[in-house]
Amino acid sequence: MEKNFIxxxxxxxxxxxxxxxxxxxxxxxxxxxxKGEYVAVLGHNGSGKSTLAKLLxxxxxxxSGKIIVDGVDITSDELxxxxxxxxxxKVVMVFQNPDNQLVATIVEEDVAFGPENLGxxxxxxxxxxxxxxxxxxxxxxxxHEPHRLSGGQKQRIAIAGIIAMSPECIIFDxxxxxxxxxxRKDVLNTMxxxxxxxxxxxxxxxxxxxxxxxxxxxxxxxDGRILMDGTPAEIFSKPDVLRNAGLDVPQCSAIVxxxxxxxxxxxxxxxxxxxxxxxxxxxxxxxQGL
Amino acid sequence: xxxxxxxxxxxVYSPGTPYEVTALNDVSxxxxxxxxxGIIGHTGSGKSTLVQLLxxLEKPSSGRVLVDxxxxxxxxxxxxxxxxxxxxxxxxxxxxxxxxxIKEDIAFGPRNMGLDEAEIEERIALASSFVGLDEELxxKSPFDLSGGQKRRAAIAGIIAMKPDVLVLDEPAAGLDPLGRDExxxxxxxxxxxxxxxxxxxxxxxxxxxxxxxxxxxxxxxKVVMQGNCREVFSNAGELxxxxxxxxQVTKLMMLLKEKGVCVDGGVYTVKDAVSxxxxxxxxxx
Amino acid sequence: xxxxxxxQYYPAESIIHRxxxxxxxxxxxxxxxxxxxxxxxxxxxxxxxxxxxxxLISKIPIKTxxxxxxxxxxxMVFMAFLNLFLVKGGVELTVWKITIYxxxxxxxxxxxxxxxxxxxxxxxxLTYTTTPIELTDGIEQLFGFLKKIKIPxxxxxxxxxxxxxxxxxLMEETDKIISAQKARGADFTNGSIVKRAxxxxxxxxxxxxxxxxxxxxxxxxxxxxxxxxxxGRTKLHVLRYRTRDFISMFIFIAFLAGLILINCFGVxxxxxxxxxx
Numbered sequence: 001m002e003k004n005f006i007x008x009x010x011x012x013x014x015x016x017x018x019x020x021x022x023x024x025x026x027x028x029x030x031x032x033x034x035k036g037e038y039v040a041v042l043g044h045n046g047s048g049k050s051t052l053a054k055l056l057x058x059x060x061x062x063x064s065g066k067i068i069v070d071g072v073d074i075t076s077d078e079l080x081x082x083x084x085x086x087x088x089x090k091v092v093m094v095f096q097n098p099d100n101q102l103v104a105t106i107v108e109e110d111v112a113f114g115p116e117n118l119g120x121x122x123x124x125x126x127x128x129x130x131x132x133x134x135x136x137x138x139x140x141x142x143x144h145e146p147h148r149l150s151g152g153q154k155q156r157i158a159i160a161g162i163i164a165m166s167p168e169c170i171i172f173d174x175x176x177x178x179x180x181x182x183x184r185k186d187v188l189n190t191m192x193x194x195x196x197x198x199x200x201x202x203x204x205x206x207x208x209x210x211x212x213x214x215x216x217x218x219x220x221x222x223d224g225r226i227l228m229d230g231t232p233a234e235i236f237s238k239p240d241v242l243r244n245a246g247l248d249v250p251q252c253s254a255i256v257x258x259x260x261x262x263x264x265x266x267x268x269x270x271x272x273x274x275x276x277x278x279x280x281x282x283x284x285x286x287x288q289g290l
Numbered sequence: 291x292x293x294x295x296x297x298x299x300x301x302v303y304s305p306g307t308p309y310e311v312t313a314l315n316d317v318s319x320x321x322x323x324x325x326x327x328g329i330i331g332h333t334g335s336g337k338s339t340l341v342q343l344l345x346x347l348e349k350p351s352s353g354r355v356l357v358d359x360x361x362x363x364x365x366x367x368x369x370x371x372x373x374x375x376x377x378x379x380x381x382x383x384x385x386x387x388x389x390x391x392i393k394e395d396i397a398f399g400p401r402n403m404g405l406d407e408a409e410i411e412e413r414i415a416l417a418s419s420f421v422g423l424d425e426e427l428x429x430k431s432p433f434d435l436s437g438g439q440k441r442r443a444a445i446a447g448i449i450a451m452k453p454d455v456l457v458l459d460e461p462a463a464g465l466d467p468l469g470r471d472e473x474x475x476x477x478x479x480x481x482x483x484x485x486x487x488x489x490x491x492x493x494x495x496x497x498x499x500x501x502x503x504x505x506x507x508x509x510x511x512k513v514v515m516q517g518n519c520r521e522v523f524s525n526a527g528e529l530x531x532x533x534x535x536x537x538q539v540t541k542l543m544m545l546l547k548e549k550g551v552c553v554d555g556g557v558y559t560v561k562d563a564v565s566x567x568x569x570x571x572x573x574x575x
Numbered sequence: 576x577x578x579x580x581x582x583q584y585y586p587a588e589s590i591i592h593r594x595x596x597x598x599x600x601x602x603x604x605x606x607x608x609x610x611x612x613x614x615x616x617x618x619x620x621x622x623x624x625x626x627x628x629x630x631l632i633s634k635i636p637i638k639t640x641x642x643x644x645x646x647x648x649x650x651m652v653f654m655a656f657l658n659l660f661l662v663k664g665g666v667e668l669t670v671w672k673i674t675i676y677x678x679x680x681x682x683x684x685x686x687x688x689x690x691x692x693x694x695x696x697x698x699x700x701l702t703y704t705t706t707p708i709e710l711t712d713g714i715e716q717l718f719g720f721l722k723k724i725k726i727p728x729x730x731x732x733x734x735x736x737x738x739x740x741x742x743x744x745l746m747e748e749t750d751k752i753i754s755a756q757k758a759r760g761a762d763f764t765n766g767s768i769v770k771r772a773x774x775x776x777x778x779x780x781x782x783x784x785x786x787x788x789x790x791x792x793x794x795x796x797x798x799x800x801x802x803x804x805x806x807g808r809t810k811l812h813v814l815r816y817r818t819r820d821f822i823s824m825f826i827f828i829a830f831l832a833g834l835i836l837i838n839c840f841g842v843x844x845x846x847x848x849x850x851x852x
Contacts (some may be wrong), residue, residue, distance in 0.1 A: 004501065005408050019375055029742075030540065038335050044467060044468050044469075045436065045437060045438065045466040045468075045469060046392070046436065046464070055772060057795075059795060059797065079318045081803075085801060085803065085848065088798070088799060088800075088801050089801060090802070092799055093799045095792060095795075095796055095797075096464075097792060098746055099789070100788075100789045100792035100793050101792070101796040101798060102740065102791070103736065103740060103792070103796075103797060103800075104708070104736060104740060105707070105708050105736065105739050105740045106708060109708070109811060112810075112811035113797075113800055113802070114800040114801060115809075115811075116808050116809050116810060116811060117800060117801040117802045117803070117807075117808055118801055119807045119808060119809050120809055122809060122810060122812070122813045123810060125809065125810075125811045126811060145743075146739075146740070147743040147744055147747075150333060150474055151333075162800065163799065165800065165801065171419070177464045178464055179332045181332070181333060181535065182333070182533060183333075206460040207466040207467065213823060230500075234486055238851055246467060246468045247466075248467045250538060251293075251496065251537065251538040251539045251542070251560050252538055252539075252542055254560050255539070255560055255564055255567065256561070257541065259368060259564060259568070260572070260684075262568055262571075264568075264571050273538055274539045274545065275370040276542055276684075277542055277545035277546050277549060280546060280567065281546065281549050281551060284551060284570070303688060342754065343780060345758060347754050347757060347758060360713070363731070370757075370760050373757065373758055373759075374759055374760055377758070378758040379758075380751065380754060380755045380758065381751075385748075385751075385752070385755075385781055385784075385785055386752055386755040386756060386777070386781050387781065388776065388780035388781050389779045398756075398759050398761075399759040399760055399778065402760030403760060445761060448759065451759070451760070531848060548720075549653065
């Protein structure tokens with residue numbers, strides 16, 4: 001991996017309550033994300049994960065601490081509008097509600113919105129739009145009206161609109177939480193494809209475990225602090241920590257945990273059904289010789 | 291005893307136009323009193339239309355909806371009485387909150403029923419205790435609540451009508467695990483304490499397995515399966531064929547069975563799976 | 576509700592459909608001018624024929640066009656009657672106790688003709704053959720020069736686009752809110768006007784809240800997609816005038832010139848003065 005693309009240094013954020021009290025949301029978070037990484041930030045609602053997204057997106061300014069993106073301090077007061085524009089080209093966001101991100105009444109016009117803002121000539125925009133729609137598998141819908149599409153399809157159009165700007169990093173802010181299972185699966189596949197095939201850095205902020213399982217690295221946030229930082233296998237092998245952080249424990253991990261408590265020495269990754277089945281089978285053949 | 295009976299229901303959207311869509315095609319379903327019945331199916335299978343027929347929000351193109359043995363469309367003028375009896379919580383119900391305080395919003399339904407103020411107060415207290423909303427929250431504006439709290443307030447608005455049947459269309463959509471668990475807890479509590487019948491639409495098989503007594507599986511505008519969790523989830527192949535998943539536990543047990551391990555493939559909760567596997571490992575559980 | 580479509584765009588393959596939207600705006604304006612320039616019977620005859628020609632070329636069924644005239648029929652009838660009884664001049668005609676004049680008949684007929692040509696002209700060029708989005712695009716580019724005098728043309732166009740994008744979404748949302756409140760026993764059909772107006776509050780409040788929330792989120796999403804106003808923006812579809820645009824504009828200008836010429840040389844009210852009535 002190359003040098004750090006996003007550096008978060010001791011980041012804190014607190015908002016003002018009515019009586020002038022400060023309510024802390026983030027308490028000194030430090031996190032480095034390298035180029036090309038696929039990171040899931042896991043946490044329940046109110047854990048501070050969406051505040052982190054808003055800080056990364058320059059919607060909020062931190063109470064203390066810094067965020068450095070590609071060598072530029074985005075939390076600096078002296079950040080010029082042009083510098084901000086440059087940053088927005090590099091780090092883009094996909095939001096929760098697909099409806100509220102689409103601007104135009106025709107799919108391809110919407111995908112073109114970003115490149116149009118960046119001032120590319122129209123042949124270049126055409127190329128980018130076609131390419132982006134192909135990447136998300138929505139080429140045949142180029143001339144459709146967004147409001148007639150399903151949630152998952154709309155979200156993929158929103159993603160196409162963003163990759164048409166050829167960003168270096170995409171932050172998904174709970175982008176699958178309003179989708180049905182098939183829509184979620186399509187969006188997750190797209191995320192993986194963008195990271196693995198296009199080399200785009202992907203940060204996904206979520207509370208869904210299967211979304212985290214697919215990432216290379218999982219960061220668990222609770223109470224505005226980083227609780228855990230590791231591979232999915234490492235994270236899922238600690239059901240207690242997940243439970244305390246208000247998160248779901250995948251059923252397979254829960255079964256293995258219970259069996260361990262009963263004295264069955266199961267050791268190994270078990271965050272997917274396949275791994276778990278294998279683990280149990282191996283145990284049965286090796287230890288008990290069944 | 292059958293609480294709700296759907297007889298040969300068909301429902302067609304925009305009939306006679308180029309946009310004509312058949313949402314339900316000759317559907318017959320019985321929902322037993324006091325059970326929690328889950329409706330599963332992918333988007334567009336007709337399940338959202340089905341729940342809107344239960345309380346008379348939509349009128350079937352053909353067929354009858356019977357609640358307690360009477361056709362709800364017998365007296366169309368009295369349809370609102372059916373809506374008080376069969377309370378429907380729609381998707382993302384927090385978007386319908388409109389009063390200045392949560393309390394007033396919960397009172398909207400009871401007030402439409404024409405209850406007196408004392409009774410309304412009582413209903414508010416009852417409903418908010420079912421969903422676990424603290425009294426101090428009742429005086430707050432919906433804007434000051436968290437997403438999960440708003441959702442529970444909206445559900446309280448329906449519970450305050452004391453419906454015999456509580457119908458919820460994806461009550462946990464978009465909530466995190468804590469928010470989801472709180473909602474499900476209130477639903478189970480309402481059923482247990484009032485003996486009401488509950489109908490839930492959800493996409494999460496794990497949630498359905500944990501909550502429901504009965505399951506109705508819908509696909510292509512029809513009911514394709516109906517039975518208890520065990521009966522439905524043991525048809526994993528068929529569920530996958532219509533694009534639905536099965537709970538992770540069931541999947542694990544089926545994988546083990548495929549690999550030649552002798553386990554029951556119809557297990558659908560973590561607890562049952564653990565005791566099943568414990569048997570296998572010859573441990574006293 | 577989901578299938579609602581906006582404007583009255585009628586998809587068909589005609590040369591008018593394929594014209595540049597800017598051309599269509601110009602043609603619509605020219606056509607309106609033509610209908611006002613018309614004075615003489617020859618001019619109006621030409622106007623009727625041109626109308627028929629435009630309808631035929633546009634391939635839009637007469638039925639559809641007649642439907643657009645329907646809402647203004649009452650106004651037209653009213654206008655015709657006013658002209659009929661108030662305008663004096665020419666040959667007198669007394670039926671029972673009412674006296675009308677030939678000039679009155681003439682103005683009544685021509686004023687109705689003018690309104691019809693106005694509706695059909697703008698209708699065919701601006702709504703039936705042009706999608707709202709094309710029209711917005713066309714207007715933005717045609718009046719782009721107004722930016723120089725600080726008229727926010729781009730912003731208006733953007734607002735128009737966003738409105739078109741969100742109207743169906745909000746309609747759908749309204750439907751959902753109505754159902755949700757009905758499920759709580761809300762009654763929108765019975766009671767006095769005051770009661771019914773009050774019954775709208777549970778619909779309007781959530782709808783407005785949601786619209787503001789959407790606006791907020793959309794603004795952030797647009798900013799994230801590097802939107803910073805019209806400046807420096809390019810377009811996926813660049814409008815280009817083609818030969819057919821120049822030809823059609825030439826035809827219309829020639830038609831207008833012809834009408835003006837008829838006015839200069841032609842005689843006003845030929846039938847009346849010759850006493851043919």
